[in-house]
Amino acid sequence: MSDSDWTDRIAGERMAVDQRFNEQVKASSFSSQQWGLVMTAVEFEIENPDDPDAARIVADTSKLSSVMPEMERVANQSPMGGGGPGGDSGGSGGGGLLSGVKDALGLGGSGGGNKQQEEEAARLAQEYAEKLQEKLESNGRWDAVCKQARS
Known part of the structure; x- marks a missing residue:
């Protein structure tokens, strides 16, 4: 659990990186709410913490698949899609009830998406990790x- 110790101690740097990283999030396909889920x-994690010159922060994105269904729900509820029942169905693939049923049955075309x-x-999370390391340096x-990550 030493990883959580070092991450808990860099809250200020995380907040500063969050502020600067907003532009990259806006340029992505994610809303700020979706990025929060990511x-x-x-x-x-810090790879090679024994050697600060070779060490680097890496983003462990192995759990991303667990938030993808919620990210899709957030996208479908987005006000950009016309908001509410009978709204614009030309948004981000929002097909309403039928789309939800197809997805639940595994028939939706959103798997590739x-x-x-x-x-x-995952790419953005790693970019964030690099910005965080730059800030700490x-x-x-x-x-x-x-040193905290080693202990």
């Missing part, structure tokens, strides 16, 4: 964080 499924979205989420905290 971040709940991502865990950050989910995989593509999951890959985008620029603050002079990287060596201390690596």
